[in-house]
Amino acid sequence: MFSVFSHEYYMKEALKEAEKAALVDEIPVGAIVVCRQQIIARAHNWTEHLTDVTAHAEILAITAASKYLNNKYLQKCTLYVTLEPCVMCSGALAWAQLGELVIGATDAKRGYSQLAPQALHPKTKIITGVLAEECGQLLSSFFQKKRS
Amino acid sequence: MFSVFSHEYYMKEALKEAEKAALVDEIPVGAIVVCRQQIIARAHNWTEHLTDVTAHAEILAITAASKYLNNKYLQKCTLYVTLEPCVMCSGALAWAQLGELVIGATDAKRGYSQLAPQALHPKTKIITGVLAEECGQLLSSFFQKKRS
Numbered sequence: 403m404f405s406v407f408s409h410e411y412y413m414k415e416a417l418k419e420a421e422k423a424a425l426v427d428e429i430p431v432g433a434i435v436v437c438r439q440q441i442i443a444r445a446h447n448w449t450e451h452l453t454d455v456t457a458h459a460e461i462l463a464i465t466a467a468s469k470y471l472n473n474k475y476l477q478k479c480t481l482y483v484t485l486e487p488c489v490m491c492s493g494a495l496a497w498a499q500l501g502e503l504v505i506g507a508t509d510a511k512r513g514y515s516q517l518a519p520q521a522l523h524p525k526t527k528i529i530t531g532v533l534a535e536e537c538g539q540l541l542s543s544f545f546q547k548k549r550s
Numbered sequence: 551m552f553s554v555f556s557h558e559y560y561m562k563e564a565l566k567e568a569e570k571a572a573l574v575d576e577i578p579v580g581a582i583v584v585c586r587q588q589i590i591a592r593a594h595n596w597t598e599h600l601t602d603v604t605a606h607a608e609i610l611a612i613t614a615a616s617k618y619l620n621n622k623y624l625q626k627c628t629l630y631v632t633l634e635p636c637v638m639c640s641g642a643l644a645w646a647q648l649g650e651l652v653i654g655a656t657d658a659k660r661g662y663s664q665l666a667p668q669a670l671h672p673k674t675k676i677i678t679g680v681l682a683e684e685c686g687q688l689l690s691s692f693f694q695k696k697r698s
Contacts, residue, residue, distance in 0.1 A: 493638025518666035
């Protein structure tokens with residue numbers, strides 16, 4: 403059972419977004435932005451439907467959160483994402499001066515920690531491995547189905 | 551004088567975009583995407599007006615070019631940008647598998663070559679220093695006016 407306002411609770415919400423992506427044949431990565439315990443933005447990967455490589459969950463979530471707050475900086479926000487951000491997304495999170503980043507599964511191939519470990523803002527607090535198994539499993543199943 | 555289809559010619563077009571940004575008080579960075587000698591996308595930095603850190607010239611140009619081509623990959627395209635891309639934009643250009651990147655001024659502080667030198671796609675051809683002085687001068691003047 404998830405207690406409200408825990409990292410697991412919010413990651414479960416990000417996972418719901420990822421599941422929505424899978425249903426429409428998008429790589430299942432989901433993200434939400436939380437500010438003062440409230441979810442102010444939700445997004446999932448949307449690159450295929452938009453024919454746009456920049457439409458990652460994190461980018462869409464940053465745009466939506468900034469719109470909601472009418473502020474391009476997200477210092478008081480936490481972004482939950484089911485998969486470790488790529489270089490593009492970590493660079494975007496740095497520009498947004500994100501307060502806290504909570505990551506589900508790691509991405510050994512495309513994750514920022516491999517290619518650009520200094521990409522995030524130095525003040526961003528980073529928490530990894532929240533519901534990592536569930537987050538990773540959703541991706542594995544998706545790619546397994548694709549190959550079969 | 552600029553000969554048509556030279557890198558200088560196209561960078562001059564990117565500079566026109568950057569000048570438009572300066573006129574509306576946005577940091578003057580411009581980008582264009584060229585495919586088969588035709589300019590298929592033009593954009594400038596739009597972060598302040600959109601209240602969105604992701605609205606860099608390159609990101610907007612990638613989105614517009616992909617829309618035009620109905621293809622999220624830009625392998626046969628050249629992107630001209632007046633300032634060296636940041637980490638976010640270089641990551642986006644990598645996802646797009648950009649064919650060629652032509653850079654005006656370098657960015658010693660925020661450029662990808664400092665923070666994420668491996669961020670671009672390995673097949674992307676990179677040309678730097680095209681109209682570097684003009685591109686850099688536009689930025690210097692902008693920040694000088696801001697400070698005065």
